[in-house]
Amino acid sequence: MPHPATPPEILTFGEAMAMFVADTPGGLSDIEHFQRRLAGADNNVAIGLSRLGFHVGWLSRVGADSFGEFIQRALKAEGIDARYIHIDEQHPTGLVFKERAQGGADPRVEYLRRGSAASHLAIEDAKAVDLQSLAHLHATGITPALSDSAYQLSRHLMKQARAQGASISLDPNLRPSLWPSENAMRTTLNELAGLADWVLPGLTEGQRLTGQKTPHDIAGYYLDQGASAVIIKLGAEGSYYRGTLDGKEESFTIAGCHVAEVVDTVGAGDGFAVGVISALLDGGTARQAVQRGNLIGAQAIQVVGDMEGLPNREQLQALEAYPPKA
Template identity: 40%
Template sequence: MAEVMTIGEPMVNLIADSDQTYMEARNLPTQMAGCEFNVAIGANRQGHSVSYVTTLGEDWQGDMIVDYMNTIDIDTGNIRRTTKASTGSQLKVVLPDGDPKVIYFRAGSAASRTTPDIVDDVDFDGVKVLHVTGVFAALAPNTYETESRLIDEARAHGALVTFDPNPRPTLWHSEEEMIYATNKLAAKSDVFMPGLSEGQLFSGRQDPRDIADFYLDMGVKKVIIKLGDAGSALFERNEAGERVETVVPSFVVDVVDTVGAGDGFASGAITALLEGLDAEHLLERANAVGAIQVTSVSDSEGLPTRAELERFIAETPRKEVSL
C-alpha cells in the first residue's frame, strides 16, 4: 500500500566529470535517473510511501534499479520484467556552467514497451496521488495509452492526479502532436505543473494568469507555474469561480547541476498536497526542494530528508519574485 504512485522510465545514471565519450569513461559513479524516479525518491525522502509502475529488462541495470527501490522502500510490486528489451540508461557529463550534457541509451527500452494491460494488475489500495509526466507518455503510442488508462483508473479509485508536462519534442512527430496530446492529459489531471515557457507553449498564451485560466477552464483544480529560479505561482478558483493566485519566491543557492530541479519541485508539491498545506506553504516547500537539488551533482542525490528540508527553509535567504 502506497500514498503516491507514479509511472515512468527509471534509468541507471552514469556520471562523468569531464567531457569524455561513453567508451573513454572507465570509472563512472552510478546513480539513479528518470524524472518520475526522481519524484518518487523525493517523496520517499520526505517520509511518504511510493509505488512505481514500469517495465524493466532482465539485466543488471534492471536489477540495480529494483534493488535500489527495495532498499529505500519504494514498492516494486507493480513492476514487470522482460527478456525482450533492455533497461534504459544515461550518461551525464558535468559541465562548468551547471547545465550538464546528457546522452541517453533508451531507444527501444523495456519501459517504452509497457502496454496498457499492466494497469489490470496495479494495486490502487491506499493511493492518494498519482503523479505522471509527459516524458513516459511520449516514449511510444502504447506508453501514452498506458499512462492515460492509469490516470482514468486512479481517478476512479479516488486518487488526485498531478501532471508535469516535462516536454520532450524530439520524441514526438511534430510540435502540434505534442501540444494536442499533452493537453488531453492535462484535462484529465487535478494539478498541472508546467514551467512558464512550457505553459506558454502548450496554451498559446504568454501571461501566467492567462495560462492558468486556459487550464482552469478545462477543469484542472490547481495550476502551479514554475517561474524559473525566481519562484512559483499557484492559481485556483474559489467557490465564487474567481481566480485566486499565490506567488512565492525561491531561495538563494549556488547552482551546481540544474537537472532534477523540476522533479524536486514536484515532489515537494505532492507531499505538501498530501499533508494539506495551504498554497503559500506548498510553494515554499516545492521551491525549497528544487533549490536544494540544484546544489548537488546528480538527478536525485541532493533531494532532502524532512529534517534537511525544514532546516533549509528556516536558514536560507529568499529571492524576490513577481508576476
C-alpha cells in the same frame, strides 16, 4: 527496508534509466570515466516523496539485465514499493550519459533508450494496481512520449485514479526529441492535463503547450480544462500559482530560494514537484506548497545527481524552519 503489506498510497510510473555522469567537464566523446547513478523524472519524484515518509509505489518495466537489477535495488533502498515493477525478458533497460555541467549550465545528455523495456509499458502492466488504496497519482509527460502503448497506460491510470477520487498531478516534462511532432506533443499532453488536478509546467513549457504568453493565461488555459491548481516554475525567479485549492480562486508569485552555487539543474523540476505534492498531501495551503516546491527544487540543483539533493523529513523541517538567505 521491508515494504508494508498494504498497497502504496502514492503511485508514479514511467521509465528509470541507469545514468552515467562524466567525472570531469568536457564533451562526452572525450570522457573516459563516469559515475553510475539513477535517472528518471517519475522515480525522482517517487524517491523524494518516500524520503518524506510517504508509502510510494513505482510502476515500470526494466530489462532482465544488470542495469535493471541496479534500478530495482536502488529504488528498494529508498523505500519504494516495488510490487508494480515488471521484468521484461525481451527488451533492455534504458541508459543515459550526462556531461559534467559547468557554471550552472544545463548539461548535455545522450540517451540509449529506443526500444527499451519501459517503452513497451502498456495497460496490462496496471492490472494488479490497487486503485482503491491510492490517495495520489503523479504523472509526467515523458511516459506518453515513449510509445503509443505507454500513452494508453498513462491515460488509463489517470482516468482510473480520477474515478477512484485520488488527486492527480502532471508535470509536462517536455522531451520534444521523443515525440513524432510538436503537434502530437502538444495535443497529447494537453489532453492528459485535462485529467489532472494539479498541473506543474515550466514557463517555457506552458507557453509551448498552450500558445499563451503570461503565467496568468497559461494557468487559465488549464483551469478551463478542469485543473484545480496550476503552478508554473519560473526558474530563479521562483514560481507562480493560480487556482482554487483553498476554496477561493487566488493567484500569486513566490520568489525563488537563494542558491549559493548551481551545480546541476537537472532534477530541479522533480524536486519542485516533490515539494508541492508533499505539502498538499500534508494538508498545507497553496502558499505553503509553492514555498516548499521552491525550497526542494533549490536543493536539487546543488548536487551532481538528479535526486541526491532531495531531503528527508528531518532535513526538510530544518530547511523550512531556517530557509536559505541571500
